[in-house]
Amino acid sequence: AQSVTQLGSHVSVSEGALVLLRCNYSSSVPPYLFWYVQYPNQGLQLLLKYTSAATLVKGINGFEAEFKKSETSFHLTKPSAHMSDAAEYFCAVRGSSNTGKLIFGQGTTLQVKP
Amino acid sequence: GAGVSQSPSNKVTEKGKDVELRCDPISGHTALYWYRQSLGQGLEFLIYFQGNSAPDKSGLPSDRFSAERTGGSVSTLTIQRTQQEDSAVYLCASSLAPDSSYNEQFFGPGTRLTVL
Numbered sequence: 459a460q461s462v463t464q465l466g467s468h469v470s471v472s473e474g475a476l477v478l479l480r481c482n483y484s485s486s487v488p489p490y491l492f493w494y495v496q497y498p499n500q501g502l503q504l505l506l507k508y509t510s511a512a513t514l515v516k517g518i519n520g521f522e523a524e525f526k527k528s529e530t531s532f533h534l535t536k537p538s539a540h541m542s543d544a545a546e547y548f549c550a551v552r553g554s555s556n557t558g559k560l561i562f563g564q565g566t567t568l569q570v571k572p
Numbered sequence: 573g574a575g576v577s578q579s580p581s582n583k584v585t586e587k588g589k590d591v592e593l594r595c596d597p598i599s600g601h602t603a604l605y606w607y608r609q610s611l612g613q614g615l616e617f618l619i620y621f622q623g624n625s626a627p628d629k630s631g632l633p634s635d636r637f638s639a640e641r642t643g644g645s646v647s648t649l650t651i652q653r654t655q656q657e658d659s660a661v662y663l664c665a666s667s668l669a670p671d672s673s674y675n676e677q678f679f680g681p682g683t684r685l686t687v688l
Contacts, residue, residue: 501576501681501682502665502679503679504676507676552675557620557622557628558605558677559631560607560677561617562614562616563614565614
């Protein structure tokens with residue numbers, strides 16, 4: 459069965475600093491992996507997705523993630539944090555059935571300090 | 573274009589009452605999903621529709637929960653005899669191609685349900 463673990467429920471960085479949000483997955487098949495962002499009182503917005511085309515995936519708002527099979531990881535990074543990046547971030551893996559349902563990690567709240 | 577919409581945005585109900593939550597997916601999206609977001613459980617899958625049929629209901633937590641979809645479009649999630657543990661944000665998502673690598677799910681803003 460597929461599962462996702464996000465290390466760190468809260469991450470705090472200073473504006474301009476590197477953002478690193480960690481995600482490890484477990485999957486019995488080649489995974490499809492996603493990062494979503496949720497701003498307060500809003501739905502989830504897709505940041506980026508890995509579908510086996512390239513291991514380094516670039517997304518919106520300057521975020522990127524690298525798929526590392528040997529480490530079963532899909533960490534999200536951004537070189538320089540902006541205040542507007544403060545939100546909750548979810549890593550997800552597509553379930554093993556062909557329904558496309560997503561299995562989410564517990565989420566990481568990113569705080570950006572001025 | 574219009575995204576996924578959900579109504580109501582907030583719902584407060586008394587324990588034991590029934591509630592209906594509505595989702596309008598993006599036009600043309602054949603796949604529709606319901607998820608629940610709660611403090612203790614995070615984001616959980618509830619049910620998946622392909623067209624009007626629901627081949628995966630594995631996430632529904634009890635028989636008090638049911639959902640239907642009509643005309644391959646609007647979906648309604650019904651919770652009967654609500655309990656306090658049903659309090660959560662209920663999210664709806666839709667997508668074009670659930671079983672392809674291009675499955676991007678578009679999420680609505682959610683319905684926040686509070687059971688008193």
